[in-house]
Amino acid sequence: MNKALFLDRDGTINEYGEYIYLPKDFVFIKGAVEFIRKFNVMGYKVIVISNQAGIARGYYTEKDLLALQRWVDGRMESQKAKIDAWYYCPHHPIYGKGKYLQDCDCRKPKTGMLDRAVKDFDIDIKGSIMVGDKEWDAECGERAGVKSFLLRNNDYSLLNNEVDKYLSLQNSASKHSLLIVNKNNAALTENAVKDFYAKYGGLNEVVIVDNNSSDASLERLRSFDHMARLLAVKRDLSEADAIKYGRSFVGGIDLEMKVYISE
Numbered sequence: 001m002n003k004a005l006f007l008d009r010d011g012t013i014n015e016y017g018e019y020i021y022l023p024k025d026f027v028f029i030k031g032a033v034e035f036i037r038k039f040n041v042m043g044y045k046v047i048v049i050s051n052q053a054g055i056a057r058g059y060y061t062e063k064d065l066l067a068l069q070r071w072v073d074g075r076m077e078s079q080k081a082k083i084d085a086w087y088y089c090p091h092h093p094i095y096g097k098g099k100y101l102q103d104c105d106c107r108k109p110k111t112g113m114l115d116r117a118v119k120d121f122d123i124d125i126k127g128s129i130m131v132g133d134k135e136w137d138a139e140c141g142e143r144a145g146v147k148s149f150l151l152r153n154n155d156y157s158l159l160n161n162e163v164d165k166y167l168s169l170q171n172s173a174s175k176h177s178l179l180i181v182n183k184n185n186a187a188l189t190e191n192a193v194k195d196f197y198a199k200y201g202g203l204n205e206v207v208i209v210d211n212n213s214s215d216a217s218l219e220r221l222r223s224f225d226h227m228a229r230l231l232a233v234k235r236d237l238s239e240a241d242a243i244k245y246g247r248s249f250v251g252g253i254d255l256e257m258k259v260y261i262s263e
């Protein structure tokens with residue numbers, strides 16, 4: 001099976017603009033080509049998943065789009081990067097003309113394009129990621145079961161940090177998880193997180209085991225680590241049960257569990 005980087009196009013590879021179909025209007029976002037190359041080198045399939053309602057609206061044709069994709073492929077090749085496949089949705093449920101007027105299954109956040117790519121390239125969904133600039137990109141990814149990231153403010157260095165951290169967690173054999181059995185004391189939880197980062201630093205997936213679902217705890221945790229996740233469980237959990245819940249929560253990744261009890 002193959003891992004994939006699913007990528008939105010407009011606002012993710014090229015600077016956002018409405019209905020871009022000409023090379024002269026296609027401006028690469030700084031860091032985008034390097035990002036793609038990084039995934040090429042890691043052996044991922046790089047697959048573009050793009051809504052192209054400009055076709056539905058009659059602003060340009062599929063032929064125009066394919067010509068632009070070939071042009072982008074050429075630019076990539078000259079920079080030793082490669083997009084393995086392009087998927088696009090040419091439909092629009094309201095403004096589509098002729099055959100393009102369709103409430104299709106492929107327009108994001110629907111998952112039709114992604115699902116097809118998964119079949120075509122024998123993609124391992126759990127090992128793949130999706131990157132886009134809009135909520136519907138992330139929604140599409142999450143619906144299909146693919147870990148998703150948003151590119152914010154065209155800032156690839158920020159995105160690289162988030163993604164690298166996630167990949168390290170996925171790949172590393174010596175990662176740690178923090179389980180905090182919180183005795184309902186937010187200040188103690190915060191101190192426990194601080195202690196943990198001072199001790200272990202680096203790459204950790206943090207799972208807070210809280211005795212009640214608490215957005216405040218999660219928010220506090222996120223100020224240290226945006227990847228932190230909250231698992232709410234019942235009060236007075238035993239350490240063994242905390243580990244059991246924690247393991248099932250991180251799903252499929254056999255993390256080394258560090259138990260850190262704040263009380």
Ligand SMILES: [Mg+2]
Nearest residue numbers: 008010011133
């Ligand atoms: Mg976009």
